[in-house]
Amino acid sequence: MLIPGDQIERYAAALRAAGRRIVFTNGCFDILHAGHVRYLAAARALGDCLVLGLNSDASVRRLKGETRPVNDENDRAEVVGGLKSVDAVVIFDEDTAENLIAKVRPAVYAKGGDYTRETLPEARVVESYGGEVAFIPLVAGKSTTNIIRKAGKSERRNTSIL
Numbered sequence: 587m588l589i590p591g592d593q594i595e596r597y598a599a600a601l602r603a604a605g606r607r608i609v610f611t612n613g614c615f616d617i618l619h620a621g622h623v624r625y626l627a628a629a630r631a632l633g634d635c636l637v638l639g640l641n642s643d644a645s646v647r648r649l650k651g652e653t654r655p656v657n658d659e660n661d662r663a664e665v666v667g668g669l670k671s672v673d674a675v676v677i678f679d680e681d682t683a684e685n686l687i688a689k690v691r692p693a694v695y696a697k698g699g700d701y702t703r704e705t706l707p708e709a710r711v712v713e714s715y716g717g718e719v720a721f722i723p724l725v726a727g728k729s730t731t732n733i734i735r736k737a738g739k740s741e742r743r744n745t746s747i748l
Contacts, residue, residue, distance in 0.1 A: 594676045595689040610692035612639030612683040614646045615666045616655045628722045629696035630671035639686045642679040687711045699723040
């Protein structure tokens with residue numbers, strides 16, 4: 587379910603009032619792959635519901651470059667929101683999820699094992715109210731960048747025989 591940014595604070599407060607343990611994660615989720623699916627399932631297992639902050643198209647371009655995202659934010663939100671592990675999606679435009687986390691106040695903030703507490707500005711926000719930061723191991727060889735690279739090589743091979 588896609589939650590508008592101006593309603594996420596109220597949505598999260600209702601979950602907490604109902605006694606639900608909120609897990610939050612965020613990212614671009616540009617081309618969904620098995621690594622994403624496993625990561626989100628592991629994040630969801632840390633609590634009762636998973637709220638996913640999805641970087642807007644403008645944010646992805648700032649973080650990943652002008653050729654990204656491959657899929658627009660509405661398509662990415664629909665695809666990732668369709669996973670059984672994801673309870674809610676909220677699109678945000680900032681480069682970090684610090685402001686969004688301050689609104690959601692999750693019990694657990696989950697990120698991939700390629701981050702550390704020191705490289706994660708959101709960790710300070712989560713820990714300021716007593717929340718937990720959890721790092722989930724990456725799935726080796728699974729990444730959007732690898733998919734794009736492989737697709738580019740395939741495209742070059744196919745055009746060279748014409």
